[in-house]
Amino acid sequence: MAVVTQLSDSELLTLMGGDDRAAFNEIYNRYWKLLYHSAWNVLKDKDSCMEVVQEVFVWLWEHRAGIRINSLTPYLKAAVKYKVTDVLRAYKARDAVFVNLDELDVVNLSFEDDPLEIKELKEIIVKMSSKLPAKARLIFELSRNEQLSNREIAEKLGIAEKTVENQMTIALKKLKISLGSLSAWLFFL
Numbered sequence: 597m598a599v600v601t602q603l604s605d606s607e608l609l610t611l612m613g614g615d616d617r618a619a620f621n622e623i624y625n626r627y628w629k630l631l632y633h634s635a636w637n638v639l640k641d642k643d644s645c646m647e648v649v650q651e652v653f654v655w656l657w658e659h660r661a662g663i664r665i666n667s668l669t670p671y672l673k674a675a676v677k678y679k680v681t682d683v684l685r686a687y688k689a690r691d692a693v694f695v696n697l698d699e700l701d702v703v704n705l706s707f708e709d710d711p712l713e714i715k716e717l718k719e720i721i722v723k724m725s726s727k728l729p730a731k732a733r734l735i736f737e738l739s740r741n742e743q744l745s746n747r748e749i750a751e752k753l754g755i756a757e758k759t760v761e762n763q764m765t766i767a768l769k770k771l772k773i774s775l776g777s778l779s780a781w782l783f784f785l
Contacts, residue, residue, distance in 0.1 A: 608623050609665055631652060638680050652676055
């Protein structure tokens, strides 16, 4: 039998369909970096990209017996595209949770009449936003306190709209980390 590194993609797929792990490993070794970079071009997040690549290869292995692929590279790239789309949908859903934060005035919060849990949540948001770099904090506050759109913030600060989006993504990720187990309380705001 030929060394798997010398086999064509078609030959590797045939062997993989017969439960050959060495063939699967060779496919993985040939394509994981390409798929990772494809995901990175959109997501710009190491963990999300690794998860996308892993999901594609897990699916490929689990469905190895029934797969009929003519050309492996475009097939895998398309699979990554669909997984990236799923991740973006999930990001959008998670960001929707933070929409309620628009109504919070994180600078002038009043804690007197709030239940303890809400008070703690607001304090975490204030602390987190105060720890952001100056530019990210300003963007976060313009978005959340003044309810400006990303475009309006970009125009006001003279920066690219993509920069605003990136800064907001960073701020929201840090907020999510800060919230940890308290993130369930966001639904009650």
